[in-house]
Amino acid sequence: MLRVGLTGGIGAGKSEVARLFASYGAVLIDADRIAREVVEPGTPGLAAVVAEFGAGVLADDGTLDRAALARIVFADPARRETLNAIVHPLVRERSAALERAAGDGAIVVQDVPLLVEGGMMSHFDVVVVVDASPGTQLDRLVRLRGMTEEDARGRMAAQATREQRRAAADVVIDNDGPREALEARVREVWHDLERRAAAAA
Structure with a gap:
């Protein structure tokens, strides 16, 4: 591989x-797509984001309001680091699983x-x-x-x-x-x- x-x-x-x-x-592993998947409704990732950033980052339908979250984290590097600390380990874990499934060659x-x-x-x-x-x-x-x-x-x-x-x-x-x-x-x-x-x- x-x-x-x-x-x-x-x-x-x-x-x-x-x-x-x-x-x-x-074999393409898209970190952005995985980053969206790990914060879908019902996931531990979304629960952790809401616990940290508040219910204001949720849309009316319970999904993550990415624009609202972006306004917070792009204005404040420390908040962006906090978000990355939640999401990046989840993305790495899923990426590693997909890589293992790809096969040797x-x-x-x-x-x-x-x-x-x-x-x-x-x-x-x-x-x-x-x-x-x-x-x-x-x-x-x-x-x-x-x-x-x-x-x-x-x-x-x-x-x-x-x-x-x-x-x-x-x-x-x-x-x-x-x-x-x-x-x-x-x-x-x-x-x-x-x-x-x-x-x-």
Whole structure:
């Protein structure tokens, strides 16, 4: 098994790279999706979040009001750390179970937005960073995701710097250009991962 950690700044295009890897045959473990699952209604994770942050983070239907929670944690690094201390262990536990189920010969790609921030580089055989310029990130967040510029800049500032991510990378996928260039680069990286997996078998 080859363990690949995939990360990148918000708006860099990491999700698209993850989708391409999965289409080539990777076993994809999406930390964001798992993070949503572990705080669904009725879970110990949601109970712990509500106990810490109050019922104001619940929507009328009993689900987590992500926007309300985001307003709290993105404005206060200490509160964000508290949230991470609740959610991250639950995500790691579920991710490990999915990885064990993947099988010996698999290339397991874990899509982890906060891989660098969490100092998780040593958990993986290869760290792949999807990189884009801050201008590109900002444009995508405002134009494609409908964020205000202020909100987008706040989200970007809450993450590791571009330099920190690139320094942690074994492989960098630049994503400032057209989609065709991204697909060609991801295919190239995938062949490299296949070679590494074969060498490790």
